[in-house]
Amino acid sequence: xxxxxxxVARVRIQQADFDLGAEVAALRAGDPAVGAVCSFVGTVxxxxxxxxxxxxxxxALEHYPGxxxxxxxxxxxxxxxxxxxxxxxxxxxxxxxxxGDQIVLVVVSSAHRGESFRxxxxxxxxxxxxxxxxxxxxxxxxxAQWIDARVSDDAALARWGIRSGNAGACASDATSxxxxxxxxxxxxxxx
Amino acid sequence: xxxxxRYFASLREALGPGEAxxxxxxxxxxxxxxxxxxxxGVHAQVLARGxxxxxxxxxxxxxxxxxxxxxxxxxxxxxxxxx
Numbered sequence: 490x491x492x493x494x495x496x497v498a499r500v501r502i503q504q505a506d507f508d509l510g511a512e513v514a515a516l517r518a519g520d521p522a523v524g525a526v527c528s529f530v531g532t533v534x535x536x537x538x539x540x541x542x543x544x545x546x547x548x549a550l551e552h553y554p555g556x557x558x559x560x561x562x563x564x565x566x567x568x569x570x571x572x573x574x575x576x577x578x579x580x581x582x583x584x585x586x587x588x589g590d591q592i593v594l595v596v597v598s599s600a601h602r603g604e605s606f607r608x609x610x611x612x613x614x615x616x617x618x619x620x621x622x623x624x625x626x627x628x629x630x631x632x633a634q635w636i637d638a639r640v641s642d643d644a645a646l647a648r649w650g651i652r653s654g655n656a657g658a659c660a661s662d663a664t665s666x667x668x669x670x671x672x673x674x675x676x677x678x679x680x
Numbered sequence: 681x682x683x684x685x686r687y688f689a690s691l692r693e694a695l696g697p698g699e700a701x702x703x704x705x706x707x708x709x710x711x712x713x714x715x716x717x718x719x720x721g722v723h724a725q726v727l728a729r730g731x732x733x734x735x736x737x738x739x740x741x742x743x744x745x746x747x748x749x750x751x752x753x754x755x756x757x758x759x760x761x762x763x
Contacts, residue, residue, distance in 0.1 A: 553755060560741070593763050621755075621757065622761065
């Protein structure tokens, strides 16, 4: 079940909703070197037309307690190594959600905008394919199904030089060790 | 030696939250998966080769070539779909 959320933790997995404005303010607070804050909010999406029997009625999010926090903490550590950012925070909700609900928040602060834009996208791309969460949709007709991983998400992560076999065809190939601290110059994604 | 297996998402629905199993020295995650498949039944169905699964060893994403130690926590689950 949901861990007790430490309001200042870098990673929070919680059932409760979050307030973007409050999180941005908290991340900036007390750091006069911050000149830019970039945030991303992911929401429960319904790809069906209204009234379609397949329309999403509800979404349940499951995670691997312990591993999830650990994985995202490591992603933030790597973002701090790769980008000239001041701080980053990730909140991800679990449990039962409804269409339109907020699911995930990534907030990054930096001195200048470019670094926080890039770090925010980097964190989301990595989280999508390597953080242990699973979504299950319940449709209006009562049927429920687990959402499939998308190959395009693996491709998004590959732009940063990190390989994911999440949606790939061969599980035994799917290694995704954390990369060594990057010695190579940082190259922004080309796509 | 023994290890604890955990299942998530569709695997948890089929097999339950987890199980403890005894194992020999040098067991890899791939060999463990094969041993579970060899039980037949639901295990064979949901862990079948050809199904894309991921695994973790002690709460870190792992390759099937990873070797478990005594007391390890192993997890099998479908590709992740958060965010």
